[in-house]
Amino acid sequence: MAFNWLKKKKSDPEISENPPAETPQPVEVNEKIGYFQRLKQGLSKTRQGFGDVFLGKKKIDGDTLEDLEMLLLSADVGIETTETLIDAINRKIKRNEVNDSDALHQALHTHMCEILTPFAEPLDVSTQQPFIILMTGINGAGKTTTIGKLTQQFKNDGKKVMLAAGDTFRAAAVEQLKAWGERNDVPVIAQNTGADSASVAYDAVQSAQARNMDVLIIDTAGRLHTQDHLMEELKKIKRVIQKVAPDAPHETMLVIDAGNGQNALRQAREFDAAMQIDGITLTKLDGTAKGGIIFAITHALQRPVRYIGVGEHIDDLRVFNAQTFVDALLYKE
Ligand SMILES: Nc1nc2c(ncn2[C@@H]2O[C@H](COP(=O)(O)OP(=O)(O)OP(=O)(O)O)[C@@H](O)[C@H]2O)c(=O)[nH]1
Ligand SMILES: [Mg+2]
Numbered sequence: 001m002a003f004n005w006l007k008k009k010k011s012d013p014e015i016s017e018n019p020p021a022e023t024p025q026p027v028e029v030n031e032k033i034g035y036f037q038r039l040k041q042g043l044s045k046t047r048q049g050f051g052d053v054f055l056g057k058k059k060i061d062g063d064t065l066e067d068l069e070m071l072l073l074s075a076d077v078g079i080e081t082t083e084t085l086i087d088a089i090n091r092k093i094k095r096n097e098v099n100d101s102d103a104l105h106q107a108l109h110t111h112m113c114e115i116l117t118p119f120a121e122p123l124d125v126s127t128q129q130p131f132i133i134l135m136t137g138i139n140g141a142g143k144t145t146t147i148g149k150l151t152q153q154f155k156n157d158g159k160k161v162m163l164a165a166g167d168t169f170r171a172a173a174v175e176q177l178k179a180w181g182e183r184n185d186v187p188v189i190a191q192n193t194g195a196d197s198a199s200v201a202y203d204a205v206q207s208a209q210a211r212n213m214d215v216l217i218i219d220t221a222g223r224l225h226t227q228d229h230l231m232e233e234l235k236k237i238k239r240v241i242q243k244v245a246p247d248a249p250h251e252t253m254l255v256i257d258a259g260n261g262q263n264a265l266r267q268a269r270e271f272d273a274a275m276q277i278d279g280i281t282l283t284k285l286d287g288t289a290k291g292g293i294i295f296a297i298t299h300a301l302q303r304p305v306r307y308i309g310v311g312e313h314i315d316d317l318r319v320f321n322a323q324t325f326v327d328a329l330l331y332k333e
Contacts, residue, residue, distance in 0.1 A: 014096070021034030035318055038310040039328040042286040046075045048331055050108075058101040060093060062233055068108075084109050109330050115295065116322035121304035123251060123279060125154065130162070131207040132217045132241065134201075134247040136234060136266055136275055137255035139222030142283035142309055146255055147186035147217050147225030148180030149309070155184055159214040165190035166237060169221035177219050183314070189209075197233065198240040205244045218249070225270030234275060252279045253306065256297065257307045258282045258289035268297050277301060284307035286316070291329050309327065 028083050041045075049071045058064075065086055067209075072082040088111045092098040098107050125131040133150075135143040147163060154161045156319045165188060167173035177217055183190035189204035201218050208216035222236065223230035241248050254277045256264045281302070282294060285308050298305060305320040 015275070029137070035316075036324065036328060038286045038316070039152065039308070039325070040116050042284075042289060042310060042332055043291040045288060045332060046290045046292060047329055049075070050105075058281055060101070060104060063143060065090060065093070068104075072220050072292065074290075075292030076296055077292035078265070078291040078299055081115060081295040083301050084115065095147070098122050105330060105332070110325055111327045112295075112329070113322050116298065116305075116325065119298040119304045119308075120320050120322045121279075122319050123306045123323055125159065125215050125250075128247075128250045130205075130213040130245075132205060132208070132245060133215065133218065133251045133253055134238065134241070134249035134275075135253050135255060136271055136277075137218055138257075140262075140282070141222065141255040141257045142169075142220055143210075143222065143255045144176050145182065145312065146218055146281050146283065146307070146309060146317060147177065148183065149314050150188055150217060150307070151180060154215050155186065160212065161186045161215045161217065162204065162208045162211070162313055163188045164200055164216060164218040165220045166200050166204075167191045167221040168193055168195045168197045168200060178220060179203045198237045200242060201237050205248065207243055215247070217251040225267045227276075230273045231270070238275065249278075251306075252276060253279050253281055254303075255283060257279045257284050258291065258308075259284050259287050261290060261293060262296075264293055265296050265300055267284050268301050272303070274300050277303055279304050279306040281305070281307040281309065282320075286310040291325070294325065 040052065067308040069086050072085060075078070076277065085108065089098060089104065089107050093105050093304060098104050135147060151161050151163065161184070161262050163177055163186060165177045168191060171193055174193055178188050178190060189200060189207055191200050197220060204218060206218055220234060223234065238249065252275050254271050256268060257320055258264065262269065280303055282305055285291060294305060307317050308320050310316050310318070
């Protein structure tokens with residue numbers, strides 16, 4: 001019968017009192033444990049469904065794959081990747097390589113890592129000087145906060161960083177970026193709210209070149225992918241930057257709130273069509289996000305995930321690592 005194991009509750013003594021002894025522990029350095037816990041916590045909603053399938057030594061029957069398929073779809077993994085995963089596991093079942101829930105867990109882990117690993121391509125800012133990053137995304141996705149977090153990381157790597165307050169639209173956006181600049185002790189190029197954002201970007205590129213900066217990060221105002229005139233404004237910023245630095249921006253980064261679910265997928269497609277996205281930062285994976293969206297977005301865009309955000313603090317950003325992500329997603333409680 002389908003969904004039998006889905007009905008298993010936390011109160012079931014088999015689950016809450018006797019966690020399996022072989023539960024894998026993340027083997028990471030201490031510093032990373034806080035991060036892993038946050039990610040794990042954030043992905044718990046998604047993981048609970050998987051957990052019920054993988055706990056104990058259940059035999060795989062005809063319904064199991066159907067149930068797993070439903071779980072993957074409801075976790076926002078997307079139809080194409082879900083089919084790929086189910087097909088791969090089905091082949092293993094037929095070859096008798098998967099015949100209990102432990103082997104199913106292992107097989108799913110392996111295939112998810114295989115799918116995500118090609119998209120774990122870290123951003124290398126040492127290829128250009130100044131390396132120009134243009135941040136884009138809808139309102140509240142986490143662009144400005146990610147800039148603050150990235151600035152700290154680049155500075156810790158010994159880079160000279162400059163910021164540009166290209167969000168001249170939202171009241172207090174300039175102050176918000178300046179606060180991150182002060183906190184990280186890096187210069188911020190800004191004009192007043194209401195100024196032309198392309199002009200701010202132009203000034204900033206010239207200044208970063210003149211001052212020999214290693215990295216320039218340009219903030220932009222949040223906009224909906226459906227607002228054509230604002231998407232045109234974003235294209236204009238890019239064109240204007242290219243007047244002073246023809247091959248820039250070296251990274252057009254799309255910041256996506258993972259909690260936006262299927263809407264995140266639409267945003268990703270539209271921003272990519274308008275701006276040719278180079279890399280993705282997925283934020284708020286500490287919240288109620290269904291982590292499966294990472295599969296749908298990477299499948300749709302075929303672009304790397306550079307970073308993932310797991311909180312509001314300056315340290316809550318990590319280079320995307322496929323293995324760690326899948327560990328957190330499929331962790332057995
Ligand atoms: N929990 C959590 N909150 C985050 C994360 N990243 C950003 N935030 C919060 O999300 C809110 C919006 O972040 P901003 O950085 O201002 O977002 P933005 O994309 O610059 O927004 P606009 O400038 O209005 O378009 C803030 O309260 C941030 O602290 C994250 O990874 N996890
Ligand atoms: Mg902002």
